[in-house]
Amino acid sequence: MILQVKELSKSYGKKLAVNKISFSVEEGQIFALLGPNGAGKTTTLKCILGLRKEDSGKIYLGGTYAYLPEKKELYKYLTVEKMIEITQNISKMFRKEKAVELINDFKISLKEKIANLSHGMLTQVYISLVFAEDVDIYFLDEPTWGLDPLMRSKVIELVRKMSLEGKTIVYTSHILPEVEKVADVVAIMNHGKILELDFLDNLKEKYVACVVGKNENVEGYLFKETEKENVYITLKEKAIGKIEPVTFENIFEAIVRTDKRTANL
Numbered sequence: 348m349i350l351q352v353k354e355l356s357k358s359y360g361k362k363l364a365v366n367k368i369s370f371s372v373e374e375g376q377i378f379a380l381l382g383p384n385g386a387g388k389t390t391t392l393k394c395i396l397g398l399r400k401e402d403s404g405k406i407y408l409g410g411t412y413a414y415l416p417e418k419k420e421l422y423k424y425l426t427v428e429k430m431i432e433i434t435q436n437i438s439k440m441f442r443k444e445k446a447v448e449l450i451n452d453f454k455i456s457l458k459e460k461i462a463n464l465s466h467g468m469l470t471q472v473y474i475s476l477v478f479a480e481d482v483d484i485y486f487l488d489e490p491t492w493g494l495d496p497l498m499r500s501k502v503i504e505l506v507r508k509m510s511l512e513g514k515t516i517v518y519t520s521h522i523l524p525e526v527e528k529v530a531d532v533v534a535i536m537n538h539g540k541i542l543e544l545d546f547l548d549n550l551k552e553k554y555v556a557c558v559v560g561k562n563e564n565v566e567g568y569l570f571k572e573t574e575k576e577n578v579y580i581t582l583k584e585k586a587i588g589k590i591e592p593v594t595f596e597n598i599f600e601a602i603v604r605t606d607k608r609t610a611n612l
């Protein structure tokens with residue numbers, strides 16, 4: 348195990364941003380932390396990286412790491428080339444040739460000023476700088492935010508390649524089809540809690556939708572209501588009535604929309 352988080356909590360004043368969450372990540376795994384805005388994903392990453400001090404809980408991080416923050420900001424008045432040079436001077440693990448190769452792959456000129464890059468291009472430069480670090484674990488906070496579909500695929504391809512090389516990836520995202528393409532394990536967060544944590548394949552396997560009459564009660568997440576029927580998303584063994592398959596998106600939506608306590612799972 349390369350990362351273990353145990354009972355981590357963090358508040359900002361009265362706001363409980365992360366509420367006793369636990370998970371662990373194995374070497375070489377791609378671990379996706381999912382959840383709607385404000386779920387507590389960034390705070391979790393920041394506590395792991397020591398950028399925020401947790402209120403309670405234990406964190407074990409057993410390797411070198413690099414971090415792609417949610418706010419992708421680089422020094423505006425430098426060129427991409429200068430940015431690479433500076434990064435090389437401050438980081439022992441940085442491989443200049445790798446950064447240049449990745450930036451060339453994204454078809455961005457090394458002579459370009461950071462200020463002239465579009466949001467997507469800036470993200471690509473930042474991702475290249477992060478992946479050029481020869482570390483054990485990469486923490487990526489919304490690495491594909493603001494990228495067009497082609498570029499998103501490219502980044503996801505990179506994530507997969509790094510994982511094949513034995514690197515560990517922990518990343519946050521809102522984009523479920525993309526997560527589905529690449530993640531080994533997913534943790535679904537809402538209101539500071541992890542509501543579901545499993546291998547993606549297990550998760551898709553263990554839930555089904557069941558359609559029951561209005562007066563029937565199912566232990567599960569109420570997903571849809573029609574005049575005559577209710578549709579629940581529930582664990583296979585708890586399902587009654589007419590059973591239908593569900594997509595990962597359905598499962599995510601149901602878990603995030605319904606409070607776990609009312610779901611009785």
Ligand SMILES: Nc1ncnc2c1ncn2[C@@H]1O[C@H](COP(=O)(O)OP(=O)(O)OP(=O)(O)O)[C@@H](O)[C@H]1O
Pocket residue numbers: 359362363364382383384385386387388389390391417
């Ligand atoms: N510096 C801060 N001061 C006060 N409250 C904060 C601060 N940072 C985050 N929060 C609050 O903590 C909660 C969790 O925020 P966090 O940024 O961790 O969520 P997130 O899941 O990363 O959201 P998003 O997907 O929108 O980036 C939110 O309610 C947010 O408003």
